[in-house]
Amino acid sequence: MTEAARSTPYRIRVQPPGRSRAEFRAAGLVVLAAILFGTTGTAQALGPDSVSPLVIGAGRIVVGGLLLALVGTATGQLRDGIRWRRGVVLLAAVGVAGYQVGFFAAVDRAGVAVGTIVTIGSAPAFTGLLGWLAGQGRPGRVWAVATALAVAGGALLAGSGGGEASADPVGLALGLLAGASYALYTVAAKRLLDDGHRPAGVMAAAFGLGGLVLAPVLVALGPAAVRAEPSVLLVVLYLAVVPTAVAYLLFARGLKRLPAPTVATLTLAEPVVAGTLGIVVLAEPVTATRALGAVLVLAGLMVLAWRPLR
Numbered sequence: 001m002t003e004a005a006r007s008t009p010y011r012i013r014v015q016p017p018g019r020s021r022a023e024f025r026a027a028g029l030v031v032l033a034a035i036l037f038g039t040t041g042t043a044q045a046l047g048p049d050s051v052s053p054l055v056i057g058a059g060r061i062v063v064g065g066l067l068l069a070l071v072g073t074a075t076g077q078l079r080d081g082i083r084w085r086r087g088v089v090l091l092a093a094v095g096v097a098g099y100q101v102g103f104f105a106a107v108d109r110a111g112v113a114v115g116t117i118v119t120i121g122s123a124p125a126f127t128g129l130l131g132w133l134a135g136q137g138r139p140g141r142v143w144a145v146a147t148a149l150a151v152a153g154g155a156l157l158a159g160s161g162g163g164e165a166s167a168d169p170v171g172l173a174l175g176l177l178a179g180a181s182y183a184l185y186t187v188a189a190k191r192l193l194d195d196g197h198r199p200a201g202v203m204a205a206a207f208g209l210g211g212l213v214l215a216p217v218l219v220a221l222g223p224a225a226v227r228a229e230p231s232v233l234l235v236v237l238y239l240a241v242v243p244t245a246v247a248y249l250l251f252a253r254g255l256k257r258l259p260a261p262t263v264a265t266l267t268l269a270e271p272v273v274a275g276t277l278g279i280v281v282l283a284e285p286v287t288a289t290r291a292l293g294a295v296l297v298l299a300g301l302m303v304l305a306w307r308p309l310r
Helices: 003-007 021-037 040-046 055-074 086-110 112-133 141-159 169-194 199-228 232-255 260-280 288-306
Strands: none
Touching: 021 232, 021 260, 040 232, 040 260, 055 086, 055 199, 055 232, 086 112, 086 199, 112 141, 112 169, 112 260, 141 260, 141 288, 169 199, 169 232, 169 260, 169 288, 199 232, 232 260, 260 288
């Protein structure tokens, strides 16, 4: 043994195969974003019951998009000197608006449980397919296993909330539309980030335009909702700031380094948070189904964290 070898201290590092520190940080940012996403349902539940969720969703995107546009402008990331693919930006904006409309309409037609299950179940699959078609790589077996576990867990969590459910074909189709829209803006945002655009700029462009798409809904329905329930303004403000502006900035920073299908699966941590808040804040019952759902989601996330990304 050489003198250099004897004098060099051994450092034990526990790091899963195929992972870098940067990838771990990116995954952590996405999970943190999912935690913030998970507060959405509780915030809406604490708000006025008489206001349509579509109005709240439109207000969230319009105000949140404005905030993200201000951040993108203030940081100079909207004007970064790189040519924007206008078609891709438009697709991202359509995805943002389509998700809000599709999800709330699905819940209205098919019930909370079915609408949520169809949306969260289809979104990762659509993201994997669209990402592959867009040339962002084909998801591998590890992703498929992790996604299956997380989707099954998310379905149990969503279904355990009770409430009226229906196999209404239109409601199911709208849930699939919401899942596809989520995939569309995730894959489109990934393409823009891969072009070299910065996270705040990409989110500003996507949500700013998405807000413009939904602005007519807010203009048509918003004033009457505010007159009937002024407290809805507080709900919209919270949703616009925390689970939209802040959460999507974190989401985009993680998406810049990770494949879009992986990000879509990591965000399935959202129903775990939503279920936990439902128990703690809304006094919803603790059930074996909810516990099993949370375990399955966490198992899926652990598989993604411990194995190579693709």
